[in-house]
Amino acid sequence: MSKNVLELTNVTKNFPGVKALDDANFKLKKGSIHALLGENGAGKSTMIKIITGVYKQDFGNLIIDSNKQSFSSPNEANKSGISVVHQERNLIRRFSVGENLMLNNLPKNNLGLINYDQVAEQSKKWLDIMDLDIDPNTIVSELTVAKMQLCEIAKALSLESKILLLDEPTSSLSPQDTKNLFSLLKRLVKEQDVSIVFVSHKLEEVFEICDEVTVLRDGKNACVSENIKNLDRQKLVKLMIGRDEQIIKSKENINENKENLLELININTDLGHKEISLNLKQGEILGLYGLVGAGRTELIKCLLGLDRILSGKLFLNKEEIKIHSPKEALEKYKIGYISEDRKKEGLILMHDVLTNAGITVWSKLKKILSFLNNGIIYNKVDPYVKKLEVKTPSYKQLVSNLSGGNQQKISVAKWLASGTDILFIDEPTVGIDIKTKAYLHELIINLSKNGTSIILITSDMPEMIGLADRIITMKDFRVVGETTNNHNYDDMSASIMENIHG
């Protein structure tokens, strides 16, 4: 039996009004990959922050290599060999890969200046360990998202970390990159004596690479260090949400003969889209699939008038239109956009629920002399907020205080309230717990059944195949394929991948 390198025993952490962790346990075996699972708000982040020294637990112990430890800062945790790789990139984009890797310990020459040869040489060592074919002098911003992710792991290794915490490392990676990452992780565990804590919402991945699983639910353990072999997907989901999972109910494909509602013909844009032609039918869910950087979100932003369309034609209901701003898209053409980045573009975090849920309908609701009070807005948005089952103590609550799932529900609610005919929905379930995810899937299907036409961007292949009627594949700012969805995962994923790589 191998020993535990990291242990949390009976840890409790209170925040005002909430018990984030309640007598929770966690054991990480040496040389294992351990999945830490739970819905949003279950206490995963709190647990990670205790392990990495951001928070201090109120009760219970943190034990590292059989010694009781107490970190007062992330730096101290680093020194004890614990590193965390976050969802958000922590690299300095304008610096080179080498500089980023060596940042905490830059080699200096006799004059006390940075010795760049040494920087390159030392960082190369870590890149080699990872089998990464990157020149240390490359500027980080020139790397692909996947390579950046790998560089972050290299950076963590360069700190001589023995315990790596990976927080949703694959959320922006393509299936191929994910595969590469996994084989690397497996190798690191074997060769470098590293133990890994793996946080992910994608259960397929957990089964692929993890040895053991700890599940949190409402701050308590639903299970501790359970061997993955004793579990299957259903059991795991039940542990996480306390009930059985609902599978995405694929809807009937819509009638092929429906009229085109929105039509793009040979659109070229300022951002580099080349000859994009596609059409969206009434009540259809049109999927836009592609790897990160394929230009999908960018295309939507051009359609909304945020960036320029250089040539080509845009038709709505057979009439040629030009959209100059999101305001015009909303008020004149009834087109809305649910952003992939809910914190930066979707919501005003420092404002309350009512403001955020009502922002799209203010113009419509205003009375004489632009009069508008909370009551008027409340009457309009309340049905939608209720319908989406947003959990908030009141409408005065700041949205920054809500969980990720509830935040996402509000950024959806405001578009439901606005009553648009066409919705562009961009990565609706990134970082969302399973329960909310299933709920949003159902909602999107119902919307389209009720006549809303939807362009759906998602990098989550099962989600795409579950929801879309047709799937357009994009690569390098071009359309490279179109497939009618038959909702068979193996067929569809094969044909999409062929579009991308063929």
Added chain:
Amino acid sequence: MKTKIPDFVKTNQFGLLLLVIVFILLFTFTTDGFSSRFNIYALSRVVAIDIMIGLAMMVVILTGGLNLSLGALGVSAAMFGGWCMESMGIPISISIILILLFGSLLGWINGYVTVKTGVHSFIVTLATMSIYFGFMTLLTEAEAFRKLPETFTDFGSMKLFNKYISPLLLLSIFTCFILFYLFKFTDIGRKLIAAGANPDAAELSGISVNRMFIYCHMLSGFLAAMAGIMLTARIGAAIPSMAGHLGFDWLLPAFLAPVIGGTLLSGGKVTVFGTMLGAMLVTLINNGLYLIDVGEFWVRFFLGLILLFAVLLDRAREYFTSKNSIVS
């Protein structure tokens, strides 16, 4: 919790109100003449203008920007008004409307340039401050307008409420109520705040952020012109140097009032009555220190200190707003 504490007690404004009361009591008992009719009246005339310029700065801070041209703009508008009334003989009411339009126009220039160039309004208004003031000096040849209509100057020296309060203060408080109504109960006010809080999210939600920012600058110009009119009425003449060189004398109170009042420097939050109380606090301290006779330089020293403290408070506020999240 046993007894529920009313919400307003926990607000910044309530703390400010207490501070204002504390200082009033302090100065009443420690100085001679603070509570005299003469001093209270003088205070009410000063605080009226400080509130107005505080509001003028507040509506630009709302966008996450600054308006350094505030003083220059206000004085330019006042001089324009002097010209209207004295040289052109335009009736007072029409002159006032023209002055306010003129102020809004100068504010529009600030806003338009800021939005179109994407340069921070700090830089833009630093430039326009110099431009406005330079033009004004050039056109007026640095000469004052001292023969304004008596009805106009009489308003500035009118005394109400048993001769304790200037009508100028009532005007400022009235303006506070109007602005409060604007931000709390209108579509446009909500949009101004949303655009300031998160321009990207606001734009994608169908708000024309550029237009909102220009409106904020126009409103700032309008309020600065208002302050200019009030100062002219108070002094009884429109003088190019009445807000100091380049209008610098207005800058400190303009910053202090909203920042003490709880308006976030990063934008997206306004506190109209906080700004009013902030202006009152600053004027009180200013006045009290003079009465204690600590000397001009110490007064400046203390006001600077208060500004630094207020900015620290702003940072703390931002920190706590971001850390407010209970579980992440």
